[in-house]
Amino acid sequence: MIGLPSLKSYGTSRKAIAIALLASTFLVLPPRFSFAADEGQVSVIAVPAERKPISKAMEFVGRIDAPEKVVIRARVKGVLEGVLFREGDTVQTGAPLYRIEKSLFDADVQQAEGTLERTQAELALATIQRQRAEELLKRNAGTAVAFDQAVAQEAQAKAATVSAAASLDTAKINLGYTDITAPITGRIGMTAVSKGNLVGPETGELTSIVSQDPMYVTFPVSQRDITAAQKAGKTSDPKSIKLRIRFSDGTLYDQIGQISFLDVSVDRSTDTLIVRGNIANPGRSLVDGQLVKVELEAGAPEERVVVPQSALIADQQGVYVFIVEDGKAAVRRLKTEGNSGANSVVSSGLEGGELVITDGFQSLRPGVAVRPSPAPALNTGG
Known part of the structure; x- marks a missing residue:
């Protein structure tokens, strides 16, 4: 008679079976790739430190100014019949902007024409009377008093004719003012009035026009900086110094300008000189009143190491990067x-070519293993 196994031996058997099944499972499953080499590595973004020709430049804060600015006002009083432009458009010289009701001004012209014709007729009669009085005086049939009166009447008629002609010219000029046109080519702003309003000289500004290309950039410069730029550029003419513009987001404007004017006196309160440069604006990127950074080139470009500004870390000892x-x-x-744009110019600490970490360094420590990846390409559109 075969006896039943004890509870202890039964438990041991179940444990052995489980171990055997687990072992067989590992033998059946396919082998997994080992990541032992990646354990502890930190993923980072890294770019090489580059060597580039960099021009020494002095930086100032400047403001964009349009060379031509015109405020449009009504020169005669009347009801506005039409606004003939679209706000923000570029208008050409002579383009119609506003039209004021003409009927009263047409009537003034006709009245002035009638007055001129009457005075011209009176002048013709006065001339005939003066000639007749002169003939009678020569034949001793008239008196000197009558001749003098005829001469005076002719002179009065001439004066009245001149005055009437001037009144006609004024009436025609006022009629012309009912058509308000653009005095310059440029971009037009918002209109302050709409059709149906009564406008006149007391109305004030109707709109404004600013020229677009080229543009001025004005900025204050100390006399010391001007002298330094002249020495670095090896020129005695400040107007030969080139300038570049950088926008508030750090991007560099693609046109190069040139200094065109230096003020005749130094501001006594700031010890600076107002400098103005000319710069092309073909793409209308520069806007009147815009605040920009102005860089004056000082000397020939020199090769320098540059790294992205995003890679720089500052502490109490100064600036450093992870490579x-x-x-x-x-x-x-x-x-x-x-x-230099989005990069910082390095004078010492890097030779160029080092792989500089720009992202992912927040938890890094020296000696930590890293897995670098290149920076993603910027999507420029198109």
């Missing part, structure tokens, strides 16, 4: 000398 060295993060202390 990838033998697959690990390493620290390089830097000295910088200004910016």
Whole structure:
């Protein structure tokens, strides 16, 4: 008779069976890829430190000004019959902008024409009477008093004719003012009045026009900076110094300007000189009144190491970056000398070619293994 296994031996058997099944499962499953090499690596974005020709430049804050600005006002009083432009458009010289009701001004012209014709007729009669009085005086049939009176009447008629002609000219000029046209070519602003309103000289500004290309950029410069720029550029003529414009977002304007004017006196309160430059604006990127950064080129470009500004880290000891060295993060202390667009110019600390970490360094420590990836390409559209 075969006896039943004890409870202890039964439990041991179940454990052995489970271990055997687990072992067989690992033998059946396909092998997994080992990630032992990636354990502890930190993913980062890195770009090479580049060597580029960089021009030494002095930077100032400037403002864009349109060379031509015109405020449009009504020169005669009347009801506005039409606004003949679209706000924000570019208008050409002579383009119609506003039209004022003409009927009263037409009537003034006709009245002045009638007055002129009457005075011309009176002048013709006065001339005939003066000639007749002169003939009678020569034949001793008339008196000197009558001749003098005829001469005076002719002179009065001439004066009245001149006055009437001037009144006619004035009436025609006022009639012409009912058509308000653009005095310059440029971009037109918002209209302050609409059709049906009564306008006149007391109404004030109706709209304004500013020229678009080229544009001025004005900025204050100390006399010391002007002298330094002249020495660096090896020129005694400040107007030969080139300038570039950088927008508030750091992007560089694609046109190069030139200094065109230096003020005749220094501001005593700031010890600065107002400088003005001319710069082309073919794409209408520059807007009147816009605040920009102005960079004056000072000397020939020199090769410098540049790194993205996003890679710079500051602490109490100064500025540093993380670089990838033998697959690990390493620290390089830097000295910088200004910016060039989105990059910082490095004077010492890097030689160029080092892989500089620009993103993902927030939790890095020197010696930590890293897995660098290149920066994603910018989508420029198109």
